[in-house]
Amino acid sequence: MLGKTAGGLYWMFRYLERSENTARLVEAGQRIALTRSRSDDEWQSVLMTASSLDSYLAKYPAVTKENAIDWLLRDRDNPSSVLSVVESARNNARLVRTALTREVWESVNESWMLLKEALARRVPERDLPEVLTRIRHRSAHVRGAMAGTMLRNEIYNFARIGSFIERADNTARLLDVKYYVLLPSALSVGSSLDNVQWESLLRSVSAEGGFRMTHGQTVRPLEIAQFLILDRRMPRSLAFCVDKIADNLRYLAADYGARSATLALAQTLIENRLSQPIEAIFDTGLHEFIQEFLYELGMIGRQCEIDFRFYE
Amino acid sequence: MSDTVIFDEMHGRDGVLRSPYAAFDGWMKEEDAARLRRKQREAEEIFRLTGITFNVYGRAEAAERLIPFDIIPRIISGREWSRLSRGIEQRVRAINAFLYDIYHRQEILRAGRIPVEMIEKNAAFLPQMVGVTPPGGVYTHIVGIDIVRTAENEFFVLEDNARTPSGVSYMLENRETMLQMFPELFAKNRVQPVSNYPQALRRSLSACAPANSAEEPVVAVLTPGLYNSAYYEHSFLADKMGVELVEGHDLRVVDGKVAMRTTQGYKPIDVLYRRVDDDFLDPLNFRADSTLGIPGIFDVYRAGGITIANAPGTGIADDKAIYSYMPEIVEFYTGEKALLQNVPTWRCNDAEALKYVLAHLPELVVKEVHGSGGYGMLVGPTASKREIAEFRAKLEAKPGNYIAQPTLALSTVPIFTNSGLSPRHVDLRPYVLVSPEGVTITPGGLTRVALKKGSLVVNSSQGGGTKDTWVLDE
Known part of the structure; x- marks a missing residue:
């Protein structure tokens, strides 16, 4: 397989994952906006989670709900807006067209056509839920076509590595912005406001149901953190994502008959950071933990580009 | 030209149904117009979803467009086709012999x-190819x-596309679309299949691999990239052949072979089906500013280390000025009269010819010698006075740049419109594969249709559409 193709697949699936994550972030932000009178702080943290507060502020003087939503969903100046990433995903799909089944290609192409249409102009508030649902549905559609029609070979492995690096990155950044909600000191406050925050945090990763199923009705910060960081059953937790990255790197190692430096990095990350009790993470500091995790995840991404010759 | 003299392939000149269309006509008469209108829209939807698009140069806002597809097939009888194929094969063999000769x-x-x-003065002649014999002696692996x-x-042969003829993906997708929409039609008509073209192409290319290649030669398609107008086709062909689609920056010369950068290191290529022009192929040997090519590939080629399809320098065979000599070329190399006619052509570098052309501009079609895609072309009968005056000035300034031909009364085939069937002018591009194992012609090809009533320009860049082309069993 061409190095360029591996890189194209990796990025295609990072972008697709990002479109879904951004939609979910907006959904959670909107939810908070509905339960509070002043939500600008919340939109600021949504923009921070999406790593685009600085670029947003270069365009707009202040954070408002309308502008933040527009920026995140459809602004072409924002390379991570849903519209931009769906277009990037489709361009990468065109680049690697020969590696995709017709079903996957058509699904991505159709997503692009539908979302381009849905995001052609500012989304009025009353249409927002429908548009956000559509974005998530399109992502599910591509994933379904992928699971149902693609061979489980190197092509699939690079697609999965891209998906899970992006997903781990997203969950980690969400925790990075919201970590203060989870600090033990937050527990003593125990106000309804914080409940809203926790719920928003879980909602941003589609985990309200899963969390309740696992931990019942008692929502405690320690358990939320444990769930989002270490729970290996939760498909958006850091541990789950990095396990999947390592799994796929191991399939590649078996296929190619050589273990990559990327795999070694992923294994180190699992052993050093994701195999300890949550209390130990709180002892060293949640914020520091997340910072280090993000740094090491970035290293895995960069090593992957080198090991598999994505670029010249 | 009045409508009465035009030959319609469905209804002849006199409105009498021609036999290849008999079964189709029977079906058509039973069809409900509303259903067909729905099918026409459905066809467009299929194309949009599949992503069969082309890029129009100089139109940023419509970077990707669909070529309009018309649901009425163009039908050719088996007998007509065998006659055409004989002429095509003769012509293609002559072109290859001519290229070998001209470079030896x-x-x-x-x-x-x-x-x-x-x-000697022709820009399409590639001096670097003098004395070089391509693997298997084949110059034009693919001709349209x-x-x-x-x-x-x-x-009549209008043009010999001996460089990198495009459009074959439309031939294949048009058929797929028709099969999907009107399966019953294929039960009533015995249409010769086209779907094995990609396999035939791969086999034909493999048969042209350098002598020292592995038993299963490594084939790749070279594209200029995502933004090329025919990118869809490049990826389509690579996909259907099951080979890699590469760009210049995926390749480099390693140990005397051209090799592609894979996830496991560089892997040598035996046959490169390139969709990049000669000039851009190798910055060390041709245009130094090319970023699309592979430095040193031509040296590997000269040493017999790779097959480039089509060979560099084949442009001399489809140059519009050389075109007018094709009858002589066919006769010279095959010893037979050309089975397919040329359109009479005035070469404007000839003073007498130029005089005639300037005096008859409103009746003639004038083409730029090196132009393609319907750009830089004058169709006298439909041109405005001003366009004719502008072209006259160009002709006088650089007569050697132009040839002129009579405006042919191109045949028509009906298209489906909101008010029923309506005739439109068409042309046909059959695709021909050449290898040491022989010449393979896919039955059918690409029918291009001028969608504007009365228009003779079928190029997709100028508002042309396409049709499925049927060759019936004999």
Whole structure:
């Protein structure tokens, strides 16, 4: 397989994952906006989670709900807006067209056509839920076509590595912005406001149901953190994502008959950071933990580009 | 030209149904117009979803467009087709012999059948190819011969596309679309299949691999990239052949072979089906500013380390000025009269010819010698006075740049419109594969149709559409 193709697949699936994550972030932000009178702080943290507060502020003087939503969903100046990433995903799909089944290609192409249409102009508030649902549905559609029609070979492995690096990155950044909600000191406050925050945090990763199923009705910060960081059953937790990255790197190692430096990095990350009790993470500091995790995840991404010759 | 003299392939000149269309006509008469209108829209939806698009140069806002597809097939009888195929095969063999000769002993020039300056001063002649023999002796691995029809038994070759003929993906997708939408039609008509073209292409290319290649040669398709107008086709062909689609920056010369950068290191390629022009192929040997090519590939080629399809320098065979010599070329190399006619052509570098052309501009079609895609072309009968005046100035300034031909009364085939069937002018591009194992012609090809009533320009960049082309079993 061409190095360029591996890189194209990796990025295609990072972008697709990002479109879904951004939609979910907006959904959670909107939810908070509905339960509070002043939500600008919340939109600021949504923009921070999406790593685009600085670029947003270069365009707009202040954070408002309308502008933040527009920026995140459809602004072409924002390379991570849903519209931009769906277009990037489709361009990468065109680049690697020969590696995709017709079903996957058509699904991505159709997503692009539908979302381009849905995001052609500012989304009025009353249409927002429908548009956000559509974005998530399109992502599910591509994933379904992928699971149902693609061979489980190197092509699939690079697609999965891209998906899970992006997903781990997203969950980690969400925790990075919201970590203060989870600090033990937050527990003593125990106000309804914080409940809203926790719920928003879980909602941003589609985990309200899963969390309740696992931990019942008692929502405690320690358990939320444990769930989002270490729970290996939760498909958006850091541990789950990095396990999947390592799994796929191991399939590649078996296929190619050589273990990559990327795999070694992923294994180190699992052993050093994701195999300890949550209390130990709180002892060293949640914020520091997340910072280090993000740094090491970035290293895995960069090593992957080198090991598999994505670029010249 | 009045409508009455035009030959319609469905209804002839006199409105009497021609036999290849008999079964189709029976079906059509039973069809509900509303259903067909729905099907026409459905076809467009299929194309949009599949992503069969082309890029129009100079139109940023519509970077990707669909080529309009018309649901009425163009039908050719088995007998008509065998006659055409014989002519095509003869012509393609002559083109290959001509290319070998022109880059070796140049017998045809010595024999005085073509003036020396037609070759030596021709920008399409590639001096670097002199003395180079491509693997298997094949120059034009893939040829698309543009053919027009003017009467029951009159076919003319309009152009020989011997560089990198495009459009074959439309031939294949048009058929797929028709099969999906009108399966019952294929039960009523015995249509010769086209779907094995990609396999035939791969086999044909593999048969042209350098002598020292592995038993299963490594084939790749070279594209200029995502933004090329035919990118869809490049990826389509690579996909259907099951080979890699590469760009220049995926390749480099490693140990005397051209190799592609894979996830496990560099892997040598034996046959490169390139969709990049000669000029851009190798910055070390041709245009130094090219970023699309592979430095040193031409040196590997000269040493016999790779097959480049089509060979560099084949442009000399489909140059519009050389075109006018094709009857002589066919006769010179095959010893037979050309089975397919040429359109009479005035070479404007000839003073007498130029005089005639300037005096008859409103009746003629004038083409730029090196132009393609319907750009830089004058269709006298439909041009405005101003366009004719502008072209006259261009002709007078650089007569050698132009040839002129009579405006042919191209045949028509009906298209489906909101008010029923309506005739439109068409041409035909069959696709021909050449290898040491022989010449393979896919039955059918790409029918291009001028969607504007009365228009003779079928190019997709100029508002043309396409049709599925059927060759019936004999």
